[in-house]
Amino acid sequence: MTRIYVGPTALYSLGQVGELSLLDAFDGDIVIPEPVVDDVQVEPTATNLAEYREGGVDTAVDEDHIEQAEALLGEKDLGAAVTVLAGVLAHRDSADRTAVAVVSEDRTVRRMAQGLGAEVTSSFGVVVRAAIEDKYLKPTQAKRIVRRIDQHGTHLTGELRERAVGEVA
Structure with a gap:
């Protein structure tokens, strides 16, 4: 079973617009390590994350690999990036x-994870996947979600926004 580690930046993007449930479009176990949860302090993301976690999300930290992740990142704290890696x-x-x-x-995090052999996506990829996998999320709804995320801080260039919206169609 695939394990899908979600970082704070993606939680912020999806949580600001109330769309964390789109993570459920993945076929695997969603993992949000506790230090990642601790990094999410901005409202309404924090409240939306607390509600999403009530559905049973794994928050375990893989302690055996922390030192190796710290060495790769050059960081000496148990931060969100270290726990994801x-x-x-x-x-x-x-x-x-x-x-x-x-x-x-x-x-x-994306470059390092990809180099280590993980599949990598963003909050926009989550929306696209949900639109493809979920017969109830229509392309028009997915496009609106992409635009709302874009308006709440994860600003895309015009080219990237059109690409994300185009992939939904």
């Missing part, structure tokens, strides 16, 4: 690239 290190499988995935807008 520790999860990737713990669950990656060179024979199965779909064993672990990361949802994040953080470029460093």
Whole structure:
């Protein structure tokens, strides 16, 4: 079963517009390590995350891989990025690239996770996947969600926004 680690940037993007439930479009276990949860202090994201977690989200930290993740990132604290990458290190499988995935807008986390063999996407990728997988989320609704996320701080260039909206169609 795929483990999908979600970083604070993606939680912020989806949580600001009340769309954290779109993470459920993934076929796997959603993991939001406790330090990632602690990083999400902005409202309404914090409230939306608390409600989403009531559905049973794994918040465990893969302690055995923290030091290795810190060494890779050059950080010496148990921050959100370190815990996400520790999860990737713990669950990656060179024979199965779909064993672990990361949802994040953080470029460093994305590059590192991809280099370690994880599938990587962003909050926009979550919306696109939900539109493709969920017969109840119409492309027009997905386009509105992408635009709302764009208006709440994760600003896209015009080209990227049109690409994200185009992929939904």
